[in-house]
Amino acid sequence: MDIDLITQILFAAVKTGTPLLFVALGEVICEKTGVLNLGQEGMMLMGAVVGFMAAYGSGNAGIGIIGAMLIGSAMSLIFGFLVLHLGANQVATGLALTIFGTGLSAFIGSSVVGHTIPGFQPMHIPGLSELPIVGKALFSHDPLVYLAVVMAFLVSYVANRTRLGLTIKAVGENPHAANAIGIKVLRVRYLAVMFGGAMAGLGGAYMSLVYTPMWVENMTAGRGWIALALVVFASWRVGNIVLGAYLFGVASIMHLVLQGMGWSISPNLLAMLPYVATIVVMVLISADQFKEKLLAPRSLGKPFDPRQMA
Amino acid sequence: MIRVQARTEQSTLMAFASPVLAIVLTLIFGSILFSALDKDPVQALHVLLIMPLSDAYNISEMFVKMGPLLLCAVGLSLCYRANMWNIGAEGQLLAGALGGSAMALQFVDSNSVFALPLTLLAGVVSGMLWAAIPTFLKLNFNSNLILTTIMLNYIALYLLIWAVHGPLRDPQGFGFPESALFSDATLLPVLTDQGRVHLGVVFASVFALVAWLILSKTHLGFKIRVYGSDAPAALYAGFSSKAISWFVMLFAGGLAGLAGVSEVAGPIGQLTPVVSPGYGYAAIIVAYLGRLHPAGAIVASIFLAILYMGGDLAQIEMGIPIAVVGMFQGVLLFFLLACDFFIRYRLVSTRDQVA
Numbered sequence: 001m002d003i004d005l006i007t008q009i010l011f012a013a014v015k016t017g018t019p020l021l022f023v024a025l026g027e028v029i030c031e032k033t034g035v036l037n038l039g040q041e042g043m044m045l046m047g048a049v050v051g052f053m054a055a056y057g058s059g060n061a062g063i064g065i066i067g068a069m070l071i072g073s074a075m076s077l078i079f080g081f082l083v084l085h086l087g088a089n090q091v092a093t094g095l096a097l098t099i100f101g102t103g104l105s106a107f108i109g110s111s112v113v114g115h116t117i118p119g120f121q122p123m124h125i126p127g128l129s130e131l132p133i134v135g136k137a138l139f140s141h142d143p144l145v146y147l148a149v150v151m152a153f154l155v156s157y158v159a160n161r162t163r164l165g166l167t168i169k170a171v172g173e174n175p176h177a178a179n180a181i182g183i184k185v186l187r188v189r190y191l192a193v194m195f196g197g198a199m200a201g202l203g204g205a206y207m208s209l210v211y212t213p214m215w216v217e218n219m220t221a222g223r224g225w226i227a228l229a230l231v232v233f234a235s236w237r238v239g240n241i242v243l244g245a246y247l248f249g250v251a252s253i254m255h256l257v258l259q260g261m262g263w264s265i266s267p268n269l270l271a272m273l274p275y276v277a278t279i280v281v282m283v284l285i286s287a288d289q290f291k292e293k294l295l296a297p298r299s300l301g302k303p304f305d306p307r308q309m310a
Numbered sequence: 311m312i313r314v315q316a317r318t319e320q321s322t323l324m325a326f327a328s329p330v331l332a333i334v335l336t337l338i339f340g341s342i343l344f345s346a347l348d349k350d351p352v353q354a355l356h357v358l359l360i361m362p363l364s365d366a367y368n369i370s371e372m373f374v375k376m377g378p379l380l381l382c383a384v385g386l387s388l389c390y391r392a393n394m395w396n397i398g399a400e401g402q403l404l405a406g407a408l409g410g411s412a413m414a415l416q417f418v419d420s421n422s423v424f425a426l427p428l429t430l431l432a433g434v435v436s437g438m439l440w441a442a443i444p445t446f447l448k449l450n451f452n453s454n455l456i457l458t459t460i461m462l463n464y465i466a467l468y469l470l471i472w473a474v475h476g477p478l479r480d481p482q483g484f485g486f487p488e489s490a491l492f493s494d495a496t497l498l499p500v501l502t503d504q505g506r507v508h509l510g511v512v513f514a515s516v517f518a519l520v521a522w523l524i525l526s527k528t529h530l531g532f533k534i535r536v537y538g539s540d541a542p543a544a545l546y547a548g549f550s551s552k553a554i555s556w557f558v559m560l561f562a563g564g565l566a567g568l569a570g571v572s573e574v575a576g577p578i579g580q581l582t583p584v585v586s587p588g589y590g591y592a593a594i595i596v597a598y599l600g601r602l603h604p605a606g607a608i609v610a611s612i613f614l615a616i617l618y619m620g621g622d623l624a625q626i627e628m629g630i631p632i633a634v635v636g637m638f639q640g641v642l643l644f645f646l647l648a649c650d651f652f653i654r655y656r657l658v659s660t661r662d663q664v665a
Contacts, residue, residue: 082647092598096644096647286452
């Protein structure tokens with residue numbers, strides 16, 4: 001393999017990992033408060049289509065990003081109301097959100113299929129982008145790639161170093177105890193769910209505004225689900241999520257690698273790789289049942305009903 | 311003032327009323343949406359719900375769509391009762407279509423009586439194998455079943471697309487990604503003179519009855535029900551959770567595989583890149599709408615089949631994008647989950663309350 005190819009692969013892996021990183025960062029906060037939202041795929045698709053339409057209509061990709069984050073949190077509010085206020089099953093409600101988002105995004109997006117938008121200009125970081133190999137691979141990206149890294153630091157800082165992080169942890173580990181010391185459990189969970197929605201919307205917008213950039217029905221192709229898996233096998237740790245997202249970026253662009261090495265394998269078989277990799281990693285990491293039980297938020301997936309406390 | 315109060319017992323009446331209420335609310339939502347889009351809501355609802363049942367051809371098409379929905383939903387109902395979150399009916403269906411096609415293509419120039427039974431068997435076994443992978447991984451490696459089944463849906467889809475572009479492509483097909491046409495001996499017999507309704511819908515109804523009998527009359531069904539409602543109690547009673555999990559997953563995989571092979575050996579007649587418009591996902595809604603009961607699934611699958619038909623017709627008649635079907639499916643499940651709140655809670659007027 002020559003140097004150019006390594007640069008290309010690294011560049012593409014970072015780009016491919018970025019939407020996964022956005023979505024997984026939102027979901028990890030959501031899960032840390034004890035709420036499992038399987039609607040990531042639906043919220044991503046809505047973020048992708050609304051972000052694209054807003055950017056196309058306004059001619060400004062930044063407005064697209066804001067629109068995508070707003071629609072993502074709006075979608076997550078439907079989920080939040082059903083599971084937090086009505087105590088609906090989180091698995092079923094999350095699935096409903098994905099089915100709804102897939103249908104609705106295809107429905108409203110049919111008018112902008114085939115259009116293109118300008119997207120973002122790459123931002124060369126002075127000094128660093130001149131370095132050999134990594135300069136072009138890591139420091140000549142669009143601004144959202146850097147935003148994802150900044151967000152990862154922020155989420156990690158808030159979760160591990162702040163009072164808010166402690167509150168989130170308390171709600172996720174033992175909502176009854178948190179309630180007893182005066183934490184508004186449902187309010188914390190609502191906010192976490194909305195943060196997850198906004199991040200999923202942002203991840204979707206990255207696909208339609210930067211990655212492709214265009215809108216195609218079902219264009220996220222399961223990335224919302226892969227992000228969910230990522231949270232599980234990162235053991236709810238932000239550092240592992242960052243690493244995992246970029247590793248999955250590599251798995252998703254393996255066809256480039258294999259082509260570079262002169263192999264010829266059907267692109268349809270190579271398209272399976274990220275999904276196969278997800279299963280393999282999940283098997284390797286979850287096999288230790290005891291460890292996973294120890295690391296998962298204790299109240300994950302379980303409803304909390306303040307009515308029954310009175 | 312009105313107040314929410316927990317019921318002392320779950321309401322059976324509400325458990326039956328909730329799906330009906332959810333459908334009514336979905337239709338009201340649809341009317342508002344169509345009005346907002348400047349489409350006549352009365353005409354839209356007529357096209358979506360009445361036209362699919364308006365003539366013999368449309369009714370037969372409705373049954374064509376009901377078959378795979380029901381087969382998948384019956385299996386999922388048993389899985390969900392046993393707390394096995396199998397989201398993989400779509401992949402198991404595609405695996406059945408792929409395995410069945412590989413067998414059917416061995417009989418392209420044959421009229422052997424074994425052609426059809428072997429093709430169906432291959433489909434069922436393929437679906438079971440596809441369901442066996444996540445079951446094995448869950449029971450032995452503690453893998454999250456929801457995520458593995460979803461991943462296997464995508465893998466099955468790419469495997470099918472690869473096969474139809476590669477080994478199973480018709481050598482005389484001018485390079486189109488399609489298999490050769492199946493021989494008549496491999497096709498499911500059509501039931502009526504008009505339309506395409508085939509034996510698949512009979513399979514579906516029979517297996518819905520079988521599942522009902524298993525659930526209500528057998529010791530195994532009893533174990534599934536106990537395990538689903540109170541897993542610790544079931545384990546204390548000595549029921550094997552592994553055996554229950556294996557049974558429901560293989561049963562569901564087999565039925566989904568049968569649904570898949572019945573599509574390629576039924577209305578399609580060959581393997582094509584698009585076998586299912588998301589039947590495996592819609593079946594999740596059918597299962598919930600049918601209250602995880604095989605009999606309920608029959609009624610619910612008819613409704614979802616009408617919605618699929620109505621979506622096709624609405625696109626032709628009124629230019630409404632077909633994606634509206636998927637959106638309605640999501641809305642329906644939302645309303646159902648919201649209405650289910652009243653199975654466990656009721657509204658009471660605070661004035662009537664005795665202090």
